[in-house]
Amino acid sequence: NAGVTQTPKFQVLKTGQSMTLQCAQDMNHEYMSWYRQDPGMGLRLIHYSVGAGITDQGEVPNGYNVSRSTTEDFPLRLLSAAPSQTSVYFCASRGTVSSGNTIYFGEGSWLTVV
Amino acid sequence: AQSVTQPDIHITVSEGASLELRCNYSYGATPYLFWYVQSPGQGLQLLLKYFSGDTLVQGIKGFEAEFKRSQSSFNLRKPSVHWSDAAEYFCAVGPPFTGGGNKLTFGTGTQLKVEL
Numbered sequence: 001n002a003g004v005t006q007t008p009k010f011q012v013l014k015t016g017q018s019m020t021l022q023c024a025q026d027m028n029h030e031y032m033s034w035y036r037q038d039p040g041m042g043l044r045l046i047h048y049s050v051g052a053g054i055t056d057q058g059e060v061p062n063g064y065n066v067s068r069s070t071t072e073d074f075p076l077r078l079l080s081a082a083p084s085q086t087s088v089y090f091c092a093s094r095g096t097v098s099s100g101n102t103i104y105f106g107e108g109s110w111l112t113v114v
Numbered sequence: 115a116q117s118v119t120q121p122d123i124h125i126t127v128s129e130g131a132s133l134e135l136r137c138n139y140s141y142g143a144t145p146y147l148f149w150y151v152q153s154p155g156q157g158l159q160l161l162l163k164y165f166s167g168d169t170l171v172q173g174i175k176g177f178e179a180e181f182k183r184s185q186s187s188f189n190l191r192k193p194s195v196h197w198s199d200a201a202e203y204f205c206a207v208g209p210p211f212t213g214g215g216n217k218l219t220f221g222t223g224t225q226l227k228v229e230l
Contacts, residue, residue, distance in 0.1 A: 102160065
């Protein structure tokens with residue numbers, strides 16, 4: 001998982017609290033995204049970005065906000081946490097075709113909402 | 115809409131036996147195809163990927179996968195499984211153009227158990 005750093009690795013939140021999951025990559029990748037992983041459902045795309053200042057919704061965006069003010073960082077914000085957001089979150093980044101199109105994943109953030 | 119089906123939720127094989135994990139996809143064109151492996155409590159590790167060219171793709175850890183356009187399949191194989199291969203395996207597809215970024219669609223995963 002070279003180059004994609006996620007923090008925190010573990011977090012417990014109370015319902016209604018807000019928090020931000022941080023994601024940073026040092027590979028100058030244009031494309032970044034956030035996925036959540038739930039048992040029996042694989043990974044589902046929450047939000048993605050194709051470059052600084054550009055974000056868009058994925059498959060399950062409700063309850064999450066993102067921003068991309070720099071190429072390196074792509075934070076995921078939970079505005080008012082709900083138990084349904086208990087999940088494992090993965091950030092990913094990818095370079096261009098010329099860089100091999102390899103997608104790099106962070107090591108994941110385990111979030112529990114009680 | 116693109117989709118990925120991994121029909122086997124759990125598979126158990128004996129160490130040394132051959133392995134095939136199935137993956138079928140639905141997509142309007144030939145997508146980018148990936149196999150990832152995830153050990154418990156860990157992140158995702160890329161095993162192999164297919165973008166174009168030779169339909170038999172070699173990956174890390176002795177894995178290979180074959181893209182069959184007529185069957186919309188991208189099955190993962192290994193001739194001899196090792197106990198350390200026990201993990202969950204995910205097939206994923208992504209759009210075959212740079213504008214798609216990394217909008218991957220994942221299958222629900224296949225849990226592999228290896229019996230000694």
